[in-house]
Amino acid sequence: TTWERPSSSPGIPASPGSHRSSLPPTVNGYHASGTPAHPPETAHMSVRKSTGDSQNLGSSSPSKKQSKENTITINCVTFPHPDTMPEQQLLKPTEWSYCDYFWADKKDPQGNGTVAGFELLLQKQLKGKQMQKEMSEFIRERIKIEEDYAKNLAKLSQNSLASQEEGSLGEAWAQVKKSLADEAEVHLKFSAKLHSEVEKPLMNFRENFKKDMKKCDHHIADLRKQLASRYASVEKARKALTERQRDLEMKTQQLEIKLSNKTEEDIKKARRKSTQAGDDLMRCVDLYNQAQSKWFEEMVTTTLELERLEVERVEMIRQHLCQYTQLRHETDMFNQSTVEPVDQLLRKVDPAKDRELWVREHKTGSIRPVDMEI
8 A cells, every 4th residue: 555656767777676677777978778867968958856745756865866966958858967967978989980979968059048069960961962062162263264265275376476477486486375275174174073073073962961851860860759758648647646545645635633534444545646646646657767868769760861971971082182182183194285385396496597598588698799880
């Protein structure tokens, strides 16, 4: 006819006995079953503390009160109390991994609410996608400059200015103009390679990334909502148990001092209701712990996947920017090759020979005039 408070409620370590297995050793501040044990930053969050016997399921035991005070609940997630929790081992020490540092919520700088740690990771992923898109647009502008430059070089190479220059200098000048056409071709090829080997891969990398991230966001958000719903059920069941206990205590006291005509059956009925309320609370706590365990597991898996995706994105961009610099070096070499014939002809320019050739072609006579005789 008596009922003892269950010790497996959210954040209450199990006492020795049948509930010991419900809280295995902690890793990264979380129990292996998913129950968190890592203290978050709490300056901006509402913390639920145990106050009075009603919050301790009707028990006034000092040990049980102490166990209650070992945990805090922040936004429906149960954490160990920062004053009582020892240093925790990280899942990936020395790596600053996503899976270790985004369990708590953060104050929203744009308002009075909070932003989930997972939401911050999603925002970073979407920002990375935006940066990738802007890099692609930047390369596109670079391509446009190359195409315009090539077009202007080709146009200039057809200019007829100084086309009447003769001799070896005339040949060198003609080669200068031809080198412009060759250089224009080099820049056109450079722009085409930039498009196919740099801009297009940057633009098309993970085309459906935003949709995938949205699905991921909804999945974790749904788990968090389920956790909040289960926590609300726990609090409702806790309140109901407190009311049943108070009702039982009141009826028992009234019977003892004979202030009421309540029979023994009424006492038994109140005890049954109190016991049922305790069973309901245990059931709600179990469902809550299951939901938190599921959320914990999905958080670890998903944050590690986001970490992998970020490394992959950075490496992809690095490789394509390396390809850009390689193409740029090749373009410089090709441009150099277009002016080498010009250098060769300029070294052969011979004013004396040019003069000889011109004189031979245009001479009018070699007999010099003499003085007139009387």
